Amino acid sequence: MSAVLETRDFGSEAGGVELRAAHPEAGALLTPPALAFLAGLHRRFEARRRARLAARRERQAFFDAGGLPDFRADTAAIRAGAWRVAPLPAALQDRRVEITGPTDPKMVINALNSGASCYMADFEDSTAPTWGNLLAGQRALREAIAGTLEYTAPASNGAPGKHYALKPYAEQAVLLVRPRGWHLDEKHVLVDGEVMSASLFDLGLFAFHNARALATKDRGPYFYLPKLQSMEEAQLWNDVLDHVEAELQLPGGQLKVTVLIETLPAVFEMDEILHALRSRIAGLNCGRWDYVFSYIKTFRRHRDKVLPERGQVTMTQPFLRAYSELLIQTCHKRGAHAMGGMAAQIPISNDEAANEVALAKVRADKLREVTAGHDGTWVAHPALIPLAKQIFDERMPGANQHDVRREEVIVTRDDLIKPSIGSITRAGYEGNVEVCVRYLAAWLDGNGCVPIHWLMEDAATAEIARTQLWQWLHTDGLHLDDGSEVDLALFERALINLPTKLGDRSKLPGGSRINEAIGMLDRLTHADTLEEFLTLPAYARLD
Template sequence: MNAVIKQPAPRPDAQIALPTDVPTDLLGPEAQAFLVDLHAAFEGERQVRLRARQHRQRGFDAGDVPDFRADTRSIRESAWRVASLPAALRDRRVEITGPVDPKMVINALNSGANCYMADFEDSTSPTWDNLLTGQRALRDAIKGTLEFTAPAGKRYALKPEGQRAVLIVRPRGWHLDEKHVRIDDAPMSGALFDAGLFAFHNAHALVAKDRGPYFYLPKLESMEEAQLWEDALSHIERSLGLPAGQIKVTVLIETLPAVFEMDEILYALRRRIVGLNCGRWDYIFSYIKTFRRHRDRVLPERGQVTMTQPFLKAYSELLIQTCHRRGAHAMGGMAAQIPIAGDAAANDAAMARVRADKLREVTAGHDGTWVAHPALIPLAKQIFDERMRGPHQHAMTRDDVLVDRDDLIAPSIGTITRAGFDGNVEVCVRYIAAWLDGNGCVPIHHMMEDAATAEIARAQLWQWIHYADDGHAPLHLDDGTAIDTALLDRVLLCLPSKLAGQDIPGAARVHEAIAMLESLTLRDTLEDFLTLPAYARLD
């Protein structure tokens, strides 16, 4: 494509501040001007949307519950469909996700998955070096020149282009700042930095290959937040001289408020949206956060909060019905298991759980699924190949699904075991320590933990302990032990010796992570995201 890039002129009154020694290949004057223009156009509305989130949460804390909107009933009840899907995204039966370091980028693109979701959000610790390394790795991968040599000497190189997964980039959510880029002394939106810089450097190369740009949009809570993305992406298209609607997106339905606005989100992005995804881990976290003050909706330990729980089954089936009615993909959720070497029985049991989960998804009507480890791709692909003969299942309209508000917020049944409580503490500490050390995707007990899974554990600890606020009796473990600050203190006190001698990411920051988790758990209000206070500690 030979269209001329329409570079925005730098605003004469705008002051952009960057770290010293900024690489000019990524952040030269034209790129800086492009980012300044994005910030000027959309930062005000971003702040309006973030304040709206806080206002709505205050209502939930006072006893409100989410519901379908009366003012958008006509959108839900009228007949319309999203734009036709691009050829490269018609078949997405298996997608792999992971961070954006060069080794991961090469392995994911070579993995045999249909798509690779390159993640600047939940599986990337946003150090300045990680962000720039990731942007450069994706740019070089699109050029076909990306290579990586491990310290031990093993060389990694890309397969021929026709054998690579289709690239989809997940920028950070609207709530996250990029503190290293300050414009008029305010931090830039992490979402606009990630998406804008990627599009600036790669949009025309991707158009020439008929490969996008494609994005996964995370943590939306409303139609208005989707409209903000629509406006920002349209602005990027105009600035770069791209056809309207060239940028395609998939939206993760991973917040409880968003499940009540799926039609509206599809409608706001109807020129460019390809599908919705069941972001199950963040969705469970959002359920806890939304109902943090609702004592009748406390969840059991996270291992018991599976997709067979009524509120999660209702969520996934409504998503399938909604997407297929509108001509969009309904993507399934993540299998976070990783192979267990040296224990065949345990590995077989883990793979059986993956198999059952993927069978549930394809039988329900999902058009594809996620895995976190390349070894799971053949298993997931086999299940979808056997039961999804075409590129998708849009013809499965799921007219049998009748879901109302109460189905989507139904309480769960289960228990809290000592192992479940201790496991939440260990996962939080180990993940926070690794994240502070620059690693956002960590294998713990044969599960790939990222910010979403750690957030479930962290939010549960807060809610369980604060259940006794206002004079209520505390919750108890299934062995009768009270869940209180004394129990948390005992587990935290024993954790360093338990982890001593283990080769774990971020081992040097375990004590810092323990202090941070204790502070987050004991404070009066649940912090919206653990990555917000943790980000202040990153370089």
């Protein structure tokens, strides 16, 4: 597919919107009224989005110069106030197990049928945003809400493919949709010659087609908002949602949101984020993998904040435990859910002993969450739902744990940024290289959710590996636990040896793009400046 398949000017019908790619789904989804609605979002909010992104860059420059994040003095009154968020709707009272994943038809059906409390349909970290993936995902969700979604797998070895259909609506998981973050563009849609925000495109198109249908079913619509860094970014989202409700003639506060606390700056503004969205927010989520990525990125120039290999950066590390406990305390004080993090493990079908080790990690993690006071948790694979549900059922007999106030928790600035203890092993270093290359190759090939060594890797986990490699290489004096220096030679050897290690590429997702991925990782890791997001340069290569 070429980069520009079609340029169509809708003129006065859609207010100067141009689509820069064709797709069979476009006609039914990107109607003139839908495009006019999206154009209105762009014109009203794009300047503010760009201002918030500029503020992010200024803040990072402060951190790069040695500054440290902290609680804001100008918002102390918000933190000290006795306010609470609006009451939660019935459909979001019990969220003990949520499954997340991309928006292809098979995944949508399986997730809604999975037995989970909720399904987060993800246009962000687990979706490679090809034009086809985005539109197919929007269509799948629209048909799922209408109750007409079906899928038949391709035939195999002469046998017909398996047919997938939705269970009755009452048996389905509650749907939440995660649009892409404020930092991402949707290059296939131009408004008045400007590229549109991916956030506004994803949320706007979904809401335009589905908000009223979901509202009549008392199902929202509900959203997860990713990668916020400040209360001002939350306020921007609130104003967007106010506008959507007004344009679609919905009651104020109809659209509900959960915010992922997955950036280090945001953990210092959780009260403020809840306050900015107080008429519509249902909770905060410990987006721990992106949070670790953000910690690395925030402190990329801080020698004393270098993390050990990612396998050692677990929720038992003091800075992550402090983050989790402060989130629970903050949410329950305000009447919001405190959602736990992702279990990325995949059941290992051909090795019972290894599978039990993996499941033991999931048990321990979910037990930690429910004991700490979380109101629910995430899993990446349907087979983990019964295990996570059992653990929460045994220790959370009610719909949630808002009564667990955690008033004994005292978390300071230094607790939230405390360095971790650990090491960098050769296996851990080379594992980072492999995960980066394999994930990036699959992403470039259109697959944003990739099983690697029995873990479901998405953009968040790949970003941890990628930013660690950059920071380790650009920090003097680091060594592996065997004494080897972490230098260019070590990195180059890992890249050179990787193709042999991978073996038959035809069996790997995106195997034909391994060399391209190796080249990208090589350039990104050598660069003097850390690229803010892996998906920014990679997006230029999609479609």
